[in-house]
Amino acid sequence: MEKENTSSSWEWIKAIVIALALAFLIRYFLFAPIVVDGESMSPTLHNGDRMIVNKISYTLFEPERFDIVVFHAPGGKDYIKRVIGLPGDEIEYRSDTLYVNGEPVEERFLDELKENYQGETLTNNFELVDVTNEFVVPEDHLFVLGDNRRHSKDSRDIGTVPTDKVIGKASVIFWPITEVRVAK
Template sequence: MKNTRKKEIWSWVRTLLIAGVIVFICRYFLFTPSTVLGDSMSPTLQNGNMVMVSKISDIHRFDKIIFHAPDADEDYVKRVIGVPGDSIEMKDDVLYINGKTYDEPYLKQNKQTLAGDEHLTNNFTLKDLTGKEKVPKDSFFVMGDNRQNSRDSRYFGFVSKSSVVGKVEFRYFPFNEIGGIE
């Protein structure tokens, strides 16, 4: 009877240890949960949204990423606008990347709140903001979707690849908005 109890306890301990190792590997190497703070990505992401961040996904233009803020002791969530080698210009609320115009459908709702001749994003060139013609190697140029209320690369410059926590893949709170994010 004593031997059976020891075997059962050892079975539980072993199961819990294996589960703990799996959670540790997933949490620190594959994905991590994060909470959105602030309104800079509104309406795409709202303050208090809880998201799952992939640490192993490749990052492409227009992906949403979480990174260690270069100007604060916190993490920011922003949209990647420029990847290494890109030249960027904003003119009359039209985004130009490498001389080509890009539609930004995620800004539509915010643009509808503007007065007739008002712009959501002020005119700029990458050179005006950073002194560089192109996004450097291992860096990203990021902006929030709520352009009038976002501390982003227009203020603090490029985001180094090494400061990126990961790519936002999935919203899991609030429950009525569970799923992928446009």
């Protein structure tokens, strides 16, 4: 009987150790939770939203325009912003319209916020060189902005983001439970 209890205890210990190791590996290498801090991504994301960051996505694929990414910002803080410019892109805002390589690009995710400002400018005019001293987004860098353009510290303030500072793609909001969805 004692041998059976020892064997059973050992099996439980092994199962717990394996479960903890798997949880660590998944959290460290594949997915991680993040809490949205502030209103810079409003109305897409809200202060206190909890999201899952897919850490492996950018080891398999390149970031795409309008992805929501989490990255290590200067000062040791992690930021969550939207990719606006990819390497080699010329970026300009004129009359509240995004121009990439001279072509206007629609930003549907800003429609609700623009309605809230009722005709006021959401994104002030600028060219990439005005805010980063670069004419195009450098290789291995991204130009990112918060959706709430009037209240966001982003590439206009901190410059372009090296892709090796990107933690991953944030896409699934899991809290609050009434707001569970894929962020776009």
